[in-house]
Amino acid sequence: MTRTSSPPWDHAVVTGGAGFVGSHLCAALLDAGTAVTCVDDFSTGRRENLAALHGRPGFTLVPGDVTAGLAVDRHADLVLHFASPASPADYLRLPLHTLETGSLGTRHALALAHDHGARFVFASTSEVYGDPQQHPQNERYWGHVNPVGPRSVYDEAKRFSEALTTAEADCHGTDAGIVRLFNTYGPRMRGHDGRAVPTFIRQALSGEPLTVTGDGSQTRSLCYVDDTVRGVLAAAADGMRGPVNIGNPVEISMLGLARLVIELTGSASDIRFIDRPTDDPAVRCPDITLARDKLGWEPLVAAEDGLRRTIAWFRAQQATA
Secondary structure: OOOOOOOOOOEEEEEOOOOHHHHHHHHHHHHOOOEEEEEEOOOOOOHHHHOOOOOOOOEEEEEOOHHHOOOOOOOOOEEEEOOOOOOHHHHHHOHHHHHHHHHHHHHHHHHHHHHHOOEEEEEEEHHHHEOOOOOOEOOOOOOEOOOOOOOHHHHHHHHHHHHHHHHHHHHHOOOEEEEEEOOEEOOOOOOOOOOHHHHHHHHHHHOOOEEEEOOOOOEEEOEEHHHHHHHHHHHHHHOOOOOEEEOOOOEEEHHHHHHHHHHHHOOOOOEEEEOOOOOOOOOOOEOOHHHHHHHOOOOOOOHHHHHHHHHHHHHHHHHHO
16 A cells, blocks of 8 residues: 555646556545646647536646646646657657657756756656666666667657656755556547557457467556556655656566457457567566665556446547547
């Protein structure tokens, strides 16, 4: 169990708050009694992700691009910087915007936190480890990243943001921390965002073949979004600088995931193998010793349970389309 259940903040700013993880963070903070200002330019986030939050006391939506600055008048004591295209379909479509969000956007979010004396948490990613040569990956591993490959616009944006966050803390004393998120999934993912879980679920529910890249032996570690949110808020409340891995240490192959989704959906879909993307990591699994020892955090939702909840959400969306 996570030690911190009630975040000690009056007002939080969440950049990228209309995104998949960001919208769940906004909801969790509001549920805990924290007022939330959500900032999003809707380049990849969706207004429907915030539908249940509009009208709730303490929730404010500020449409805006973090690369142009952050204008938040109300004093904030927490800034969660989650703005960034995060799926391959998005960052390959928006390469320069992804890099600018990780540079200018991070700089502006850090400046806001510094000016307000707020706690700052940067949402980094397991992609900073690239195609890892250490397995599982702990926070001391420096990674194996192709700096000019197609994925570099995302990988290097996050790596630069980590360096910027660290320099800001060192130079200006900003209370800043870094969380590295691993393969989060759950409701509000987009079916066409290019990530394996929503792609497989969409295909299975539509009776299409599930497209597995390569031979499907590559692995990922899937963390349900509720667990990820608990981990992020635990790191924020602890005051740790990090980086700290937030993810599920249980691996699954992409072929195994495809077969599990077919089983859980009851689909008659078969599996079709397609070319594997350039620089696609062969393995991905977090060492969460630091999160367990320092934060008292570990994931609680098993893959089958989380996938059932996600499938149910996709079915409901399909029924109302």
